[in-house]
Amino acid sequence: MPEKPCSKKTLGIQQPFFFPYLEYFALISATDQWVVFDTPQYVDRAWVNRNRILNPGKGSTYITVPVHKHRFKTPTNEIRIHTGIPWRNRILNQLEIYRKYAPFYNQVIGLVREVFNPDFAFLSELNIHSLLTTCSYLDIEFNYEVFSRMNLELEEVHGPDEWGLNICRALSVKKTINAFTGQKFLSQDKYRKKGVELRFLKYRFEPYSQVGGPFEPGLSVIDAMMFNSPAAIKKLLSNYELV
Numbered sequence: 001m002p003e004k005p006c007s008k009k010t011l012g013i014q015q016p017f018f019f020p021y022l023e024y025f026a027l028i029s030a031t032d033q034w035v036v037f038d039t040p041q042y043v044d045r046a047w048v049n050r051n052r053i054l055n056p057g058k059g060s061t062y063i064t065v066p067v068h069k070h071r072f073k074t075p076t077n078e079i080r081i082h083t084g085i086p087w088r089n090r091i092l093n094q095l096e097i098y099r100k101y102a103p104f105y106n107q108v109i110g111l112v113r114e115v116f117n118p119d120f121a122f123l124s125e126l127n128i129h130s131l132l133t134t135c136s137y138l139d140i141e142f143n144y145e146v147f148s149r150m151n152l153e154l155e156e157v158h159g160p161d162e163w164g165l166n167i168c169r170a171l172s173v174k175k176t177i178n179a180f181t182g183q184k185f186l187s188q189d190k191y192r193k194k195g196v197e198l199r200f201l202k203y204r205f206e207p208y209s210q211v212g213g214p215f216e217p218g219l220s221v222i223d224a225m226m227f228n229s230p231a232a233i234k235k236l237l238s239n240y241e242l243v
Contacts, residue, residue, distance in 0.1 A: 009033045011173045013147075013164045015040060015076060016127035017047040018065060019115075019220045023179065023203040025140060026237040028131075030177055030201055034144040035167055036131075038077040038124045040160075048076055049123055051220035053094065056101070056212025060219060063091045067123055077148050079123045088116045095222070101211040102226035111137050112222065134221055138230045140237075161185050168196045177201050177242065204239040208232075 012031035016038055017024060028034060042048060050064040066082035081087075095112065098105050115133050120126040128146065135142035152170040157163055164186070168176050175197045178186055183200050191198035205217035208228055216223075224233055 009173065011035065011168055011171065011176045013037050013167055013176065014179070015048060016124050016131065017051070018049055018127050019051050019130050019134070019222050020047060021051070021218050022205070022221060022224055022236060023201070025134070025138065025221060026203050026240050027177060027179060027201050028135065028142055029140055029237050030240070030242070032143065033173070034142060036128055036144055036146045037163070038146055038148050039075045041073045042070065042076045042079045048127065052218070053220055054097070054210055054212070054216055054223050056097065060216055061094065063094055063220070065123060065126065077122065077124045080121055081123055081126065098226045104226055104229065108222060108225045111225070137225070138233055140234070161187065161190070165191055165194060165196060169194060199242040202241050202243050206236055206239050208236065
């Protein structure tokens with residue numbers, strides 16, 4: 001089989017989170033291609049089915065998409081939303097806290113309703129739709145593929161730190177950027193030996209105007225969109241360095 005030509009693009013690989021924080025969208029902005037890594041084991045109480053919004057004067061509170069009970073080690077793309085619970089209305093009611101204070105409340109609540117409108121059965125489908133809709137609102141290019149649908153021929157994976165590396169090699173990608181927390185388990189030397197440059201995105205959470213107390217960093221992108229225009233958010237997304 002002839003060798004595939006090497007891509008000159010930069011690849012990002014992440015699980016599909018639910019309305020994630022700004023750092024996630026900074027990573028999308030810093031890359032040219034994106035792989036929605038939807039097959040890892042689902043982890044309860046992580047960022048796949050929940051995130052945080054502002055609770056003025058009290059820090060933050062969670063917004064959560066309920067899921068059905070599932071067996072241990074179930075892949076994320078097999079997690080079903082618990083449609084018997086009125087979670088959409090509950091989250092929309094929680095977001096009412098922004099109505100009085102947030103200048104972009106009407107636009108953002110409309111975006112959230114758009115994300116919630118399709119009757120998705122699977123959590124990963126909802127999250128991908130939330131990413132796509134948010135990127136469209138922020139005018140961020142989002143060239144993505146879903147890992148479980150790509151039918152890639154990967155080299156044997158010997159540990160969790162090799163999934164991203166082997167995806168890069170299967171796509172003939174020579175450069176990838178990971179979230180800064182990836183430094184804990186990803187080796188730049190290991191990637192380099194396989195001909196792939198690995199960088200980490202170190203994001204700086206710059207305060208923006210909220211209400212009710214000290215700035216609360218790391219909230220869902222919903223919070224940033226409530227208080228900032230898309231143009232202002234794109235400036236916030238540039239607050240990073242690659243290491």
